[in-house]
Amino acid sequence: METSKKSFANGDWVEVIQTRLKGFTGYILYRLIDEEGYIVKLTKDPKGCHVEIVIWIGREVLAPFVRLVEEEDLHALIDLALSTNDKQWFLELTDQLPFGG
Secondary structure (H helix, E strand, O other): OOOOOOOOOOOOEEEEOOOOOOOOEEEEEEEOOOOOEEEEEEEEOOOOOEEEEEEEEEHHHEEEOOOOOOHHHHHHHHHHHHHOOOHHHHHHHHHOOOOOO
16 A cells, blocks of 8 residues: 555544554544644554554555544544534534434
């Protein structure tokens, strides 16, 4: 898998493709100014087990995560949208919840 040359935005789903964290997935919390990396909240380990790890990860070892997002991950992103007062993102995320979400 190739690394992405583009920048990621807050909330983008990513997969770690190198280092000891290879196979972990999560989402971007924010980019550090003047650094080639991001603060990422990892939510799944390579076996699919739930984790909660917040860590700095270099851009060169991240790739876009293209698999479907699970409902519990949507709830985590909704919490992030609420904490950042991002109404548009909140609405987009809640639209993805199954009925009764």
